[in-house]
Amino acid sequence: MGLFMTLEEASAEEAALLRVGALPEAAQREKAEGRLRVFDLHCDTLDRLAFHGDPTVPGGFAEHDAAVPRHRMATLADNDAHISLARTAGFAWCQCFAAFIPDEVRGDAAWSLFERVRRVWERELGRCSGSLSAVRTMAEVGTVHAAGKTAGMLTVEGASFLEDDGSAEGRLDALADAGVRMLTLTWNGRNAIGSGHATTDGLTAFGRAMVRGLERRGIAVDVSHLNDAGFKDVCDAAARPFAASHSNARAVCGHPRNLADWQLRELAAHGGIAGLNFCRDFLSDAHAxxxxxxxxxxxxxxxxxxxxxxxxxGSDYDGCDVPSWLDPCDRVGDLHALLARQFGSAVADKIFFENARAFFARLEEGGRSDAPVR
Incomplete structure (x- = not known):
């Protein structure tokens, strides 16, 4: 038996526990020993695969990848994107794979785009079953890592398919049934829920209802891309932990997509999480x-x-230009080493895995963190 146990290699008792996600956490960690644990809250890899070569879809994916041959953007297994399973295989990696819905598309047309990306996700789960498994709970993440696979969570960026026309509740149910675990309320502009950072309006009454609807279904509300007014409205409306899946510190880089200190404190008070975004424009005002x-x-x-x-x-891999030293995704080990040297290995491990795991565990339990806010 090698370092990582598969279901075929496990004893009958261990295999049964693995299948139901019940292998004790200490045993899960032991089975994944030797691999750096990574939990990334956001990437756009599925869209690069789904929309390759299709200029009718807004967002620029077809234009960006025009020079990439189709066969090099055809599967999660191995590709010319930032993220592939060939690159995550050396890690105990949990990846949130977003279905990005552009502002320009609304209602039924936007829902069709989500379904298109979801079909690619389901296709890749079938094709790559030996190296990728979908997860909905933190117990399942440990099980997948113990089996030597990459864990994948389906998320959504931009909810312009949710409209106040009687269809929203059914679509929320469909998202939950599809395994969606987090939803970014807006992209940069307006939709029926509220306004992104390029606008100034807060949440609508319908948007507040959607926050509650997402919470009832155990889907994390994601405030990345919201403007400040919308963020405040989520703070008022939310009863469960929420996330800023890919946003940095505005005090360091002044881009409005980043979080002000008061927003960081509100996130912490709500038991939330913020994902460190690798986008060059959100990291530095001065350095290209x-x-x-x-x-x-x-x-x-x-x-x-x-x-x-x-x-x-919250890397934002495949949705932006990232620093050359973090491109492609298997170079994140250099970042972990950097953080461990600067802040200690325990803090580096929290940033890389433990904090995200704890956030989704709180979401499953419906509670908030008791950690003090400084």
Whole structure:
């Protein structure tokens, strides 16, 4: 038997436990020993696969990948994107795979795009069953890692398919049935829920109802891309932990997609999570290709503002240009080493895995964190 146990290699008792996600956490960690644990809250890889070569879909994916041969953007197994299973195989990796829905598409047309991405997700789960498994709970993440596979969670970025026309509740049910675990309420502009950072309006009454609807179904509300007014409205409406899946510290880099200190504190108070975004524009106002020190400044600021239990990874791989030293995804080991040297291995492990795992565990339990906010 090798270092990582598969269902075929396990004893009958262990295999039964693995199948139901009941292998004790200590045993799960032992089975994944030797691999760096990574939990990334956001990437756009599925859209690059789903929309390759189709210029009719807004968002620029076809234009961006025009020079990439179709066979090199055809599967999660191995590709020319930032993320592939060939690159995550050396890690105990849990990836949130987003279905991005552009602002320009609304209602039924937007729902069709979600379904298109979902079909690619289901196709890849079938094709790559030996190296990828879908997960909905944190127990399942441990089980998948113990089996030597990458864990994948389906998420959504931009909810322009939710409209106040009687269809929304049914679509929320469909999202839950599809295994969606997190939903970014807006992209940069307006939809029926509220306004992104390029606008100034807050949540609509319908948007507040959708926050409650998502919470009832155990789907995490994601406030990345919301403007400040909408963020405040989520704070008022939310009863369960919520996330900023891919947003940095505005005090370090002034882009409006980043979080002000008051937003970091509100997230922490609600038991939430913020994912460190690798987008060059959100890391530095001054450097076209941000250096490790640019990333460290964001990490240091978040740690100083709210402590060590809220920051996670939200790479935005395949949705932006990332620093050259973090491209492609298997170079994140260099970031972990950097964080471990600067802040200690325990803090690095929290940022890379433990904080995100704890966030989704709180969401499953319906509770908030008791961690103090500094």
């Amino acid at each position: 290709d941000p250096a490790p020190d640019d990333v460290l400044r964001h990490v240091d600021h978040v740690l100083e503002t709210v402590g060590e239990d809220m920051l996670a990874l």
